[in-house]
Amino acid sequence: MTPEDFVRSVEDGLKLSKRIYVGKDRAVAPPKIPVMMDKSLMDAFLPKSPMVYAIISNPGIVDNPDIPSYQPHVHGRCDPPALIPLQMNRIELQVDCFFDNVFVQIIGSWRVHCVMGSKSCDCLIALPMGEQGSILGVEVEVHRKSYATEITEMKDIKDEDKEARPENGGYLKPSIFTVTIPKVDGGAILSIRASWMQKSICNNGEFFMGVPFSFPEYVIPLAKKLPKKEKILLNVNSSSETEIICKHTSHPLQEVSRESGKLSFAYETEVLTWTHNDFTFSYVVLSGHISGGLLLQSPSMHDVDQRAMFSMYLFPGNQQSMKVFKREVVFVIDISGSMEGKPIKATKNAIFTAINKLEPKDSFNIIAFNGEIYVFSSVMESVTEDTIDKACQWINSNFLASGSTNISQALNKAIEMVSNSTGVIPLIFLVTDGTVEDERHICEAIKSEGTVGGMISPRVHTFGIGLYCNHHFLRMLSILGRGGNDAAYELG
Numbered sequence: 001m002t003p004e005d006f007v008r009s010v011e012d013g014l015k016l017s018k019r020i021y022v023g024k025d026r027a028v029a030p031p032k033i034p035v036m037m038d039k040s041l042m043d044a045f046l047p048k049s050p051m052v053y054a055i056i057s058n059p060g061i062v063d064n065p066d067i068p069s070y071q072p073h074v075h076g077r078c079d080p081p082a083l084i085p086l087q088m089n090r091i092e093l094q095v096d097c098f099f100d101n102v103f104v105q106i107i108g109s110w111r112v113h114c115v116m117g118s119k120s121c122d123c124l125i126a127l128p129m130g131e132q133g134s135i136l137g138v139e140v141e142v143h144r145k146s147y148a149t150e151i152t153e154m155k156d157i158k159d160e161d162k163e164a165r166p167e168n169g170g171y172l173k174p175s176i177f178t179v180t181i182p183k184v185d186g187g188a189i190l191s192i193r194a195s196w197m198q199k200s201i202c203n204n205g206e207f208f209m210g211v212p213f214s215f216p217e218y219v220i221p222l223a224k225k226l227p228k229k230e231k232i233l234l235n236v237n238s239s240s241e242t243e244i245i246c247k248h249t250s251h252p253l254q255e256v257s258r259e260s261g262k263l264s265f266a267y268e269t270e271v272l273t274w275t276h277n278d279f280t281f282s283y284v285v286l287s288g289h290i291s292g293g294l295l296l297q298s299p300s301m302h303d304v305d306q307r308a309m310f311s312m313y314l315f316p317g318n319q320q321s322m323k324v325f326k327r328e329v330v331f332v333i334d335i336s337g338s339m340e341g342k343p344i345k346a347t348k349n350a351i352f353t354a355i356n357k358l359e360p361k362d363s364f365n366i367i368a369f370n371g372e373i374y375v376f377s378s379v380m381e382s383v384t385e386d387t388i389d390k391a392c393q394w395i396n397s398n399f400l401a402s403g404s405t406n407i408s409q410a411l412n413k414a415i416e417m418v419s420n421s422t423g424v425i426p427l428i429f430l431v432t433d434g435t436v437e438d439e440r441h442i443c444e445a446i447k448s449e450g451t452v453g454g455m456i457s458p459r460v461h462t463f464g465i466g467l468y469c470n471h472h473f474l475r476m477l478s479i480l481g482r483g484g485n486d487a488a489y490e491l492g
Contacts, residue, residue, distance in 0.1 A: 003046060003173055005080060010045040013053065013084035014218065019062045020114050021069030022222045047126040047176060048214045048278070050091070052110040052190060053083040055122040055180070065117040065187030083124060086110040087221040089189070092231040093213060093279060098239065098295055099313045100202055102130065102209045105195040113222070115186030123181045123190060126172065128212040130198040135177045137305065141191040142184055149179060150304045206247060208282040215274035227270035234265040236283055239293050239313070243286045250280040291315050326424040328380055329364040330414040330458075331355075332407075333399070334432035336370040340401035342491040343433055343465050348399050354429075355391055358383045363424075365417055366391060369410035370403030380417060405434035408442050411460075415449055418458050426458035428481070430474070433465035439473045446480045459483040465491070 001009075056062060059074040062084070091108040106127075115121050125138065140147040169179035177196070184190065200209035221228070232251055238244055238261040246253075246263070253265035263283075297309040331351055335344065351366070358364055362383050366376040376394050381387045411430065418426035436442065449457045460481025462474035465488050478485035 001080075001172065006083070006172055007043070007045045009080055009083040010053070010085065012078060012082040013056060016056060016059055016062055016078075016082050017084050017114055017218075019059075019069070019071055019074075020222075021064045021067050021071075044216075046173075047128050048212050048216075049128065050106050050108060050192075050194065050212075051126045051219070052086045052088075052192070053124045053126065054086060054112055054114050054184075055124055056082040056084055056115075061115050061119040061121065061186070063114075063116045063186075065113065065115060068116065084114045085216070085218050086123070086190075087113045088215065088219045088274065089221060090229060091215075091274065092233075093211065094233045095209070095211060095235070095279070095281075097200060097207070097209060097234070097236045097281075097283075098311060099207065099315070100200045101295075101311050102198045102200050102211075103136075103195065104130070104198060104211055105193065107193050109189050109191050110219075111189050111221070112184055112186050117186045120183045120185045123184045124169070125179050125181065125190075125192060125194070127177045127194050127196065129175050129177065129196050130210050130212065131201060133175055133177075133196050133198040136195040136197055137303070138177075138179050138192070138194045140181050140193075142181065142188055147181055148304060206282055206284050208248075208280070210278050210280040213279040214276050217273070220273055227272060228274070230267075230269055230271050230275060232265075232267040232279060234281060236263040236265075237261065238285045238315075239295055240285075240287070240291055240315075242291070245284050245286060246281070247284055248280065248282040250277050251275070253281075285315060287315060324359075327358070327362045328418050328421050328424050328426045329358065329362060330380075330417055330426075330428050331364070331366045332410050332414050332428060332430045333366065333368050334370070334405060334407075334434055335368045335374075335399050335401055335403075336405040336434055337402050338405070338433055339465075344399055344401045346488075346491055347431055347465075348395055350431075351395060352392060355383075355388055360384070364391075365414075366395065367410050367414055368398050369406060371406050372403070373406075373410045373413055374398050375413065405432065405436075407432060407434070407436055408438050408445075411442060412445065415445070415458060419449075421456055421458075424456070426456060427483075428458045428460045429463070430460065430477070431463045431465070432474070433469045435468070435470045436473050439470065439476075443473075443476060443480055446477060457482075461485070463487065 057077050059078055059082070063069055063071065087110065089109045089111055091106065094105040096103040112121070112123065125140070127135065129135070138149045172178050181190065200207045232253070234253060236244055241260045244261065244263045251267050253267050256264040256266045292314040295311040295313070299306045299308060331354070333347060333351065339347070355364060360383050363380040364383060365380050368374040376391055407430070414428045418428070446460055458481065460477055461483035462478045462485045464471045464474045467489055469487070471487055475485045
């Protein structure tokens, strides 16, 4: 299922939920459905918090399981199936922060409020995750049955019933994991426990983390204003004796305990409506020196995944007197014909931002390439307002998508520009959406560059655009060049 199909199914499900009889009490009414006008509003139907949906193929089974409405029979079927968001009765969020590693666990219960008590349907669990989220596990209890995900190597799968299939869930988007629970009776309650690992972002010594936790109105149980319990537990561990200072929080947390290098917070309250805000938190670690360590995490006794985890960290501290190396940066940008449109526009904006973030002591250059190469300057330019303005003008004049793709010539030129660097950190940033014919030659050239003695070899960072780019080559190139790799498979 694509995100677009998912959004349409949720829209159909919300329209279908109007059939649900909620009684004669006018104080009890289904929430209003957002009016769909454009793509930005359609995105509102993608989950921004843990959600559970009833998968409805037969619209005739949609009704209140407690108070039948005896509505006229609905002919036909929903193809693709509609997704009706289930009402949430309870939610608890537990977050454990270890520097840039964040472990998240949600515990909640949802009721199948939209299916006749004598009927059943499959239910879809959707879990949006934060920065670089990676699912750890999902456990579900319903009707004296229990379900659990299990991480297994493909070679160890002997039972076909255990093999994950697309219809059973998967990743709706890289940040949204889904799993399907079969044949849940109308009126039943699903008790769900899910966990994942994500990253926090560190900027100028401040760690920031965010968990999708914004619930729409249509998951509020349709009953008179009954209070519901909302709970958040947060633990922060710097794994050292340094002091931790809380800088920002989205919810009114109360400090529960404070030890050297550790903080614990709690938030528990009765609410009439579920929170509409993502849970965010930021903190700083007060340290005047560089420190490092190793964190070890053993699996719990009942965890089906018995692999241990570790995290090695190096914290820079807040010393202002330390010398920072100068950088020589060369941007190598693909301007071939396939980059026309959004790719070239997005790349231009990214380069504008990047060169404006360089420090005055740094130097830079820009190489654009298709079948030929185009160089901003014959020498590395110092970072000044004048050179940045000239670079922006040069980009606007020369970043015109056309021609074929020849990465090798442009990379060789970039390496030549920084090959005699001393006392600086040479960096090469390669951005392309194309395939490569001489990838072996390019990788060998980068590999041999790293073995030259006496000089600092450049770090090569790569960024791939689109589905048809040779992402494997770019990852390998960044590994050989001791740099980073990232990709944008879709441009909005």
